[in-house]
Amino acid sequence: MNAVAQWFRDSIASWDRFWFTPRLPHTLAVIRIATGAMLLYTHLVLASDLLSFLGPEAWIDNATARSLHDGTFGPDDAGWSYLWSIDSAAGLWLHQLLAILVSACLMLGLATRLTAPLAWFIQLMIVHRLTGALFGLDQLTTMLAMYLMLAPCGAVYSLDAVIRRRMLKRRGTLSPRLGWWFPEPRPTVAVCVATRLGQLHLCVIYLFGGLWKARGEMWWDGTALWFSAANYEYQSLDLTWVAHYPVLFAAATHLTIFWETFYCALVWPRLTRPFVLATAVAIHGGIALFLGMITFGLIMIVANGMFLEPEWTRRLLRRRGGGSEEASPEERRVAHSPRG
Amino acid sequence: MPLEKRSDGTHPTRWWRLALSVLIIGHLWAVIGRPIEFATQGPTGPSPAGSLFYAPVRGYSEAAFLNHGYAFFAPNPGPSHLIRVEVPSEEGEPRSYLYPDLSRQWPRLLYHRHFMLTEFFHNTYQPAQIPPELAEDPIVVERWALDRQRHEAIRGSIRRHLQRAHESNELTFHRVEHQLAGLPEFLSQQLRLDDPQLYIDLPDDEPEFRLRLRRDEPTEPQAGSLPRFGAPPQGDEARPMRGNFPGSGR
Numbered sequence: 001m002n003a004v005a006q007w008f009r010d011s012i013a014s015w016d017r018f019w020f021t022p023r024l025p026h027t028l029a030v031i032r033i034a035t036g037a038m039l040l041y042t043h044l045v046l047a048s049d050l051l052s053f054l055g056p057e058a059w060i061d062n063a064t065a066r067s068l069h070d071g072t073f074g075p076d077d078a079g080w081s082y083l084w085s086i087d088s089a090a091g092l093w094l095h096q097l098l099a100i101l102v103s104a105c106l107m108l109g110l111a112t113r114l115t116a117p118l119a120w121f122i123q124l125m126i127v128h129r130l131t132g133a134l135f136g137l138d139q140l141t142t143m144l145a146m147y148l149m150l151a152p153c154g155a156v157y158s159l160d161a162v163i164r165r166r167m168l169k170r171r172g173t174l175s176p177r178l179g180w181w182f183p184e185p186r187p188t189v190a191v192c193v194a195t196r197l198g199q200l201h202l203c204v205i206y207l208f209g210g211l212w213k214a215r216g217e218m219w220w221d222g223t224a225l226w227f228s229a230a231n232y233e234y235q236s237l238d239l240t241w242v243a244h245y246p247v248l249f250a251a252a253t254h255l256t257i258f259w260e261t262f263y264c265a266l267v268w269p270r271l272t273r274p275f276v277l278a279t280a281v282a283i284h285g286g287i288a289l290f291l292g293m294i295t296f297g298l299i300m301i302v303a304n305g306m307f308l309e310p311e312w313t314r315r316l317l318r319r320r321g322g323g324s325e326e327a328s329p330e331e332r333r334v335a336h337s338p339r340g
Numbered sequence: 341m342p343l344e345k346r347s348d349g350t351h352p353t354r355w356w357r358l359a360l361s362v363l364i365i366g367h368l369w370a371v372i373g374r375p376i377e378f379a380t381q382g383p384t385g386p387s388p389a390g391s392l393f394y395a396p397v398r399g400y401s402e403a404a405f406l407n408h409g410y411a412f413f414a415p416n417p418g419p420s421h422l423i424r425v426e427v428p429s430e431e432g433e434p435r436s437y438l439y440p441d442l443s444r445q446w447p448r449l450l451y452h453r454h455f456m457l458t459e460f461f462h463n464t465y466q467p468a469q470i471p472p473e474l475a476e477d478p479i480v481v482e483r484w485a486l487d488r489q490r491h492e493a494i495r496g497s498i499r500r501h502l503q504r505a506h507e508s509n510e511l512t513f514h515r516v517e518h519q520l521a522g523l524p525e526f527l528s529q530q531l532r533l534d535d536p537q538l539y540i541d542l543p544d545d546e547p548e549f550r551l552r553l554r555r556d557e558p559t560e561p562q563a564g565s566l567p568r569f570g571a572p573p574q575g576d577e578a579r580p581m582r583g584n585f586p587g588s589g590r
Contacts, residue, residue, distance in 0.1 A: 019364060020351050043451045057504045059457050064497040073490035074483075078402040127405050132460035133453045134495070136412060190354055200434050201371050208375040208410040216415030216504055223523065223570050224417055230520045232533040233420040233440065236448065240533065243526055246569070295449055310387065 007331040019196055022187035026196060026317070027157045029109070032116070032153040035144040036107025038295065039119055042141065043099045046126070050096055051306060056087045060132045069129050081128035099126065106148075109158020113181050116153060119146035137296040138240040140303055143201055151194035152183035157317070160186065192312070203264035210261025220259045222250025226232035228291060236292035256283060267307055280304045370397035372405050378409030420455070422461035422517040424541070425502055427511045437506070438516070462497060462515050464491050468544060495544075515542040522572025 052058055062070075067085040070076050086092055099122045103116040123145055126136050154160040164182035167174060174182065218224035226249050229239035236240040259279045266272040281301055288297025349356065373394035380390030394401070401407045426434040437444075440454035466487040474480045503509050519538045526530045531538075 016351060016357060020357055042449065045447060046453075049445075049450060052501065052505070053453065057501050059498055060494065061497045061500065064493050067493055068490070073486045073493070078406070079397040079405070079407075080403065124405055130453075133457050135452065135456050137449075139405070139410075144406065177419070191366065197367065198363070200368060204372050204375060205410045208379060209412050209414065211379055212409070212411035212414035214415075218413075218416040221569070224413065226523055226570055227417040227520050228413055229419060229534055230526065231420060232423070232518060235533065240526065243523055243570075248521075250535070292411045292448060293452065297450075318486050 021192055022189055023192040024187050026190045026310040026314040027308050028151050028153040029157040032148050033107055036103050038141055039103035039298050043103055047096050054092050065131050079099050079128045081125045083125055083129035085168050091176050109154040112154025116149035118204055119151050146196040147194045151190040155183040156185040202303050206260045206263035213257045222253045225249040225253040234291045237290045239290045246313050294310040373397045374401050374407040379400040419520050421459050421515040423458045423513050424516045425513040427506045428510045464494055466491050
C-alpha cells in the first residue's frame with residue numbers, strides 16, 4: 001500500500017516538474033518572431049486576392065461558408081466567424097489591414113500582451129471563413145499563435161523589451177501593471193505550460209500523421225515518395241530524378257513513416273532528440289523545396305523549435321549577435337533575485 | 341491572475357496547480373479527440389468508442405480549430421483534382437482555363453489556396469443520382485441527399501465566382517483528375533508529369549467508377565500478372581480518405 005502511495009506521490013511530483021518548472025522565454029520569443037512573420041505573409045498573400053476568398057462573390061461565399069458549419073448539411077459544428085456577416089469590401093479591407101498590422105506587431109514584439117491573443121483570434125476568424133482553402137500551414141500557425149499568447153513571449157528579442165529597458169533607465173523601476181505589459185525575461189511557469197502544450201500537440205500531429213500513413217500500402221512498399229514527387233501540382237523543384245534510384249526513394253519513404261510515428265517517443269530523450277530534430281529539418285526542408293509548400297515546411301521546422309532549450313537559444317543568439325555568452329545585467333539580476 | 345504571476349520563482353500554490361492541471365488535461369483531450377475520432381473511421385462509419393471519446397470536447401475543439409485528422413499525404417499520396425473552366429468566345433472555340441495554374445496565381449501560397457479549393461470541391465462531390473444498390477437504405481439516402489445538397493451549394497458558389505471573374509454567365513466547369521504517372525511508364529515511355537493522357541474529365545452527371553473503367557481498359561493487367569513496382573494503384577486505392585470536409589484542414 002505504501003508503495004502505491006509513494007508511486008502516486010512521485011507521479012504528482014513528476015507532473016508538477018513537467019508542467020510547472022519556471023522556464024526562460026527565449027525559445028518562445030524566437031518562435032513568436034517566426035510565427036508572426038508567417039502570419040504576416042499569409043495575410044499579405046490573402047490581401048493580394050482578398051475578395052476572391054472573403055468577398056460576397058468569393059469562391060466559397062459567405063452564405064455557403066456559414067452553411068458548411070451551421071448544420072444545414074448535417075451535424076453543425078462550433079466553428080464560427082464574424083467574417084460570415086461582412087459583405088462590404090471596405091469592411092473586409094479594414095479587417096485585413098488590422099490582421100496585417102497585428103501580425104507585424106507580433107513579429108516585432110510590440111504590445112505583445114495584446115497583439116498575441118489578438119493575432120490568434122483574428123487568425124481563428126479567418127480560418128473559419130476560409131473553409132475549403134486551408135491546409136497544414138493554417139493548422140500550425142493557429143496552433144502556435146494559441147500557445148504563444150499564453151506566455152510572455154515578448155519579454156525578449158522584442159520592441160517591448162527595448163521599451164522596458166528605456167523605461168527602466170528613465171524611472172528606475174516599473175509599476176506591477178507596466179511590468180505586466182513589458183515583462184522581464186525571467187523564467188516563468190507560463191512559458192513552461194505554453195511550451196509543453198506545443199510540444200505535446202506536435203507529438204500528436206506526428207503520431208497521427210504516421211498512423212495514417214501506416215494505413216496506406218505505398219508507405220510500406222516504398223513508393224510513396226515517388227508518387228509525392230510525381231505529383232505535378234505539388235512540384236516546385238523537379239524531384240523525378242529519384243525514379244532512377246528506387247532504393248533511395250524507398251529508404252526515404254520508410255524513414256519518413258518511422259520517424260513520424262515514433263517522433264512522440266524519440267524526441268524526449270536527450271540522446272535521440274538531436275537526430276529527431278535534424279530529421280525534421282531534413283524532411284520539412286525537402287517538402288519546402290520540392291513539394292511546393294515552402295510555408296508549410298518552414299512552419300513545421302519552427303514548431304519543432306519548441307524542443308530547443310531556452311538556455312541554448314539564449315546562448316546561441318548572444319553568440320551570433322556578437323555579444324558575450326553571459327547574461328545581460330537585467331537577466332543576471334532576475335536570475336539571482338528571490339523571484340527569479 | 342496570469343500564470344507567470346503565480347510562479348514567483350517557486351511553484352504555484354497547490355490549488356493553482358490543480359486548477360491548471362484540469363485545464364491542461366481538458367485541452368489535451370481536445371487536441372487528441374478529433375484525430376482519434378478521425379482515425380477510427382471505417383467503411384461503415386466512425387467507431388462508436390472514438391465518437392464517444394471526442395463528444396465532450398467536440399465544441400471546444402471545433403471552435404478553437406483543433407479538429408484535424410493530420411492525415412498528410414495519407415494513407416497514400418493520391419492524384420490531384422482540378423477544375424477546368426470553359427468560357428464561350430465570339431471566335432467560336434471556347435477559352436479554357438485550368439485551376440490551379442501557377443502562371444496565373446502567384447505567389448505559391450496563393451496558388452496553393454486555389455489548389456486546396458479545387459481539392460475541396462472534388463472531395464465534397466456526391467453523384468447526382470444515388471447508385472441503385474444503395475437506394476433501398478433510407479439512412480444512406482438521407483445522407484446522400486444532404487451531401488449532394490452540400491456539393492450543389494459549393495458548386496453554385498464557385499459558379500457565381502467564376503462567372504464574375506470571367507465575365508460570362510455562359511461558362512461551364514467540371515472537375516478534372518490529374519493522375520499520377522507510374523514509375524514503369526515514367527521510365528519506359530519518358531512520360532511527362534503533365535502528359536495530356538494523365539488528365540481525365542469528371543463530369544458531374546457520370547458516376548466516377550465508369551470513367552475509371554474507361555481509362556483503365558487499355559492498360560488493364562493480364563489475368564495472372566502482377567503489378568510492377570511503382571505502378572499506380574487502380575481505382576479507389578489511389579484516393580486519399582475522405583473526411584467530412586477534407587481541404588478544410590481536417
